[in-house]
Amino acid sequence: MYSNGPNIAFHSKSPTETPTFSTLIKDKTVIIGAATTIGSTLCAQVIARSGFDWALIDMEHAPTSPREATNLTQAIVAASAGSCIAIIRTPSHGVEWIKWALDSGAGGVIIPMVTSATECEEIIQRAIYPPIGQRSFGPFLAPYASTDPTSDVVDYMKRTKELAIMPMIESVEGVRNAEAILMVTGVTGCFIGPYDLRQSLGLAGGDGEEPQYIEALETVLRIGKRLGLHIGTVAASEAAAKHKAEMGFTFLLSGQDANFLAAGAKASWQQVRQGVRAAKI
Numbered sequence: 151m152y153s154n155g156p157n158i159a160f161h162s163k164s165p166t167e168t169p170t171f172s173t174l175i176k177d178k179t180v181i182i183g184a185a186t187t188i189g190s191t192l193c194a195q196v197i198a199r200s201g202f203d204w205a206l207i208d209m210e211h212a213p214t215s216p217r218e219a220t221n222l223t224q225a226i227v228a229a230s231a232g233s234c235i236a237i238i239r240t241p242s243h244g245v246e247w248i249k250w251a252l253d254s255g256a257g258g259v260i261i262p263m264v265t266s267a268t269e270c271e272e273i274i275q276r277a278i279y280p281p282i283g284q285r286s287f288g289p290f291l292a293p294y295a296s297t298d299p300t301s302d303v304v305d306y307m308k309r310t311k312e313l314a315i316m317p318m319i320e321s322v323e324g325v326r327n328a329e330a331i332l333m334v335t336g337v338t339g340c341f342i343g344p345y346d347l348r349q350s351l352g353l354a355g356g357d358g359e360e361p362q363y364i365e366a367l368e369t370v371l372r373i374g375k376r377l378g379l380h381i382g383t384v385a386a387s388e389a390a391a392k393h394k395a396e397m398g399f400t401f402l403l404s405g406q407d408a409n410f411l412a413a414g415a416k417a418s419w420q421q422v423r424q425g426v427r428a429a430k431i
């Protein structure tokens with residue numbers, strides 16, 4: 151039924167040993183990522199070449215289309231020679247989003263606003279091939295996100311066991327059900343969205359030391375540690391990164407392309423304006 155075109159030829163070669171989300175954490179203990187929101191493959195390549203271990207392709211809070219997400223995935227992997235893992239954050243739990251995201255060849259998915267084990271089980275059914283889940287076979291674009299020129303559908307299918315499937319826990323209800331959510335077979339870890347979690351707790355902003363917030367983070371971290379899962383969150387400064395790494399988070403999200411551009415543009419403008427002001431003219 152499917153043709154074996156040159157790029158999806160059914161070779162017998164085994165997959166190359168490029169890192170996965172989990173092997174990177176095993177090697178480095180804490181890995182650092184940045185988000186792409188602009189939808190530009192150039193911005194994604196800049197992130198992929200800046201030293202980040204992983205890049206979040208945001209479809210939740212940026213109008214990134216499935217085709218753009220596929221292009222961004224391929225750009226990130228190619229630009230970093232596979233050392234930066236592309237992770238797609240889907241807009242919702244919908245089967246179409248999870249399918250397009252994983253069929254693109256991304257190294258995993260982050261799924262927002264998961265509040266119960268039932269929701270998590272549905273996500274796993276959509277994200278993992280049988281016998282654990284019911285993901286539909288369709289990985290034909292996936293080999294293009296591999297740096298192995300002989301990578302094909304067969305290799306990709308073998309590697310799907312290594313995909314990171316990570317629900318977001320970002321509400322009081324999610325924290326209350328964290329143990330049941332994280333115990334669902336097939337879950338790799340979770341990402342705590344601090345802004346939404348804090349909103350749910352009645353707190354403003356994206357970080358703080360309020361006891362109820364710290365207790366929520368520690369609850370999820372304790373469960374994650376016991377189950378041997380990766381727990382991530384946002385850390386946008388040196389101090390936040392130190393604190394979150396010491397708490398036990400194993401993957402951090404530092405910032406996003408639009409903010410990097412804004413910060414760089416402002417710094418450049420300020421420097422040149424200083425020079426113009428200092429000029430004896």
Ligand code: 3PY
Pocket residue numbers: 320342343344345346347384
């Ligand atoms: C949140 O803080 O709610 C997020 O989703 C961060 O990405």
Ligand code: MG
Pocket residue numbers: 262320343345346
């Ligand atoms: Mg959120």
